[in-house]
Amino acid sequence: MKFAHFADVHLGSWRDPKLSNASTEAFMKAVGICYQQNVDFIIISGDFFNTALPSIDCLKEVAKKLKEIKDKSIPVYAIAGSHDFSPTGKTMLDVLENAGLLVNVMRGSVVDNKLQLNFTVDEKTGAKITGVIGKKGMLERKYFESLDREKLEAESGFKIFMFHTAVSEFKPKGLEKMDSTPLSExxxxxxxxxxxxxHEPYKREYGRGLIANAGPLFPNNFRELEKLGCGGFYIVEKKNILNADFQQIMVHGVFSISVDCSHKSAREVEAEIIEGISDKSFDNAIVTIRLEGALESGKPSEINFKSIYDMLYAKSAHFVMKNTAALTSSEFEEIKTVAQSVEETEEAVIKEHLGQFKAALPDDELLLTKSLMNALNTEKAEGETTAIFEGRVKEDASRILRVRM
Ligand SMILES: [Mn+2]
Structure with a gap:
């Protein structure tokens, strides 16, 4: 038995035209490897799409690829991730499933307040697959808490459990603050x-087998480009023992420049960057420039990025991006900036303000706030009139707040 384990494909993730096709390209390449490796099936552990409503262009390409995979008799099993859902709980995966292009394996019912999951059996290999979807704001914790584990544990055969959540015991360095679910659940x-x-791959031995997180197929932001360089997935094979091999997917190389600007002038920083790139060529790579620290003299705006960018593009860089969020000037008061993801920053702000509603418990209030933010963070759907859109937003919000409008 051999299968591929993808996660966090985030189709449509980058907005810049130069990178907007990168995650789709990564998906195509990964599928190519699956064909070469003759996998029996492919599993996708959530966040197949970057948004609940992907663009038609993206869908068109992906649906065509899924059809090709189907025609090669390779089933695709998926669970939805936090990015796959609209605030009303709709996901494009349902559309693809209805078209017969993939199978959503989180199926089950609630019996006596317990979530009873069913297995989906892969016909060719007999592998039994189930899993728990991921939701924004860790709402999947409710599923884990109410999961009827005994029934799942009693099942015999080769079993795969798909999940879209951080595991408390295996949080990578730098992501310790991420919300998570303990292994005990x-x-x-x-x-x-x-x-x-x-968004970082790892694998560990666990119980009689392995627990693995595939990480993104293509890095999804500046920090991931710097940290991971590229994405990938696992090819999992069961011979005598179970083996998971990480397959890197290279769409563009990444060249990262990082300069500590403390005790330097704007001019010196510029000279240092130019010095560092003058004897290199970039061969279609993405170049990231991170500047940190307090400049001794001059302002960040005095660094001539235009000439640096021109030079990099002349040396065949595919795309250049910079991050100066932690760059300050001694000529101004220093600003404290902590490099955090949007989710972490949101959570920190919510937690700071908890306890200001009279009725709710802090935990409920955190969940309520997150749900409400998700509901309000919606865009007008294609073909939706303003009136219908407003009605939908109001309805979602009032449902969450349990009030009538
Ligand atoms: Mn993700």
């Missing part, structure tokens, strides 16, 4: 635990 005795959500 996972069903035991599965052969392979196929994770997503944490």
């Amino acid at each position: 996972f069903p035991k005795g599965f052969d392979y635990y196929a994770g997503g959500h944490v």
Whole structure:
């Protein structure tokens, strides 16, 4: 038995035209490797799309690829991730499933307040697959808490559990603050635990098998480009023992420049960057420039980025991006900036203000605030009139607040 484990494909993730096709390209390349490796099936552990409503162009390409995969008799099993859902709980995966292009394996019912999951059996290999979807603001915790684990554990055969959440015990360095689910809430005795959500790959031995998180197929932001360079997925094979091999997917190389600007002038920083790139060529790579620290003299705006960018593009860089969020000038008061993701910053702000509603408990209030933010963070759908859009937003918000409008 051999299968591919993808996660966090985030199709449509980059907005810049030069990178907007990168995640789709990564997906195409990964599928190419699956064909070469003759996998029996492919599993996708959430965040297949970057948004609930991907562009038609993106969908068109992906649906065509999924059809090709289907025609090669390679089933695709998926769970939805936090990015796949609209605030009303709709996901494009349902559309693809209805078209027969993939199978959503989180199926089950609630019996006596317990979530009973069913297995989806892969016909060719007999592998039994189930899993828990990921939701924004860790709303999936409710599923884990109410999961009927005994029933899942009693099932015999080769079992795969898909999840889209951070595991408390395996949070990578730098992501320790991420919300997570402890291993104790996972069903035991599965052969392979196929994770997503944490944008950094890892695998560990666990129970009789392996637990692995595939990470993104292509890095999704500046920090991930710097840290990961490229994305990838696992090819998992069961011979005598279970083996998971990480396959890197190279769409563009990444060249990262990082300069500590303390005790330097704007001119000196510029000269240092130019010095560092003058004897290099970039061969279609993405170049990231991170500047940190307090300039001794001159302002950040005095660094001539235009000439640096021109030079990099002349040396065949594919795309150049800079991050100067932690760059300050001694000529101004220093500003404290902590490099955090949007989600972490939101959570920190919410937590700071908890306890200001009279009725709710802090935990409920955190969940309520996040749900409400998700509901309000929606865009007008294609073909939707303003009136219908407004009505939908009001309805979602009032449902969450349990009030009538
Ligand atoms: Mn993700």
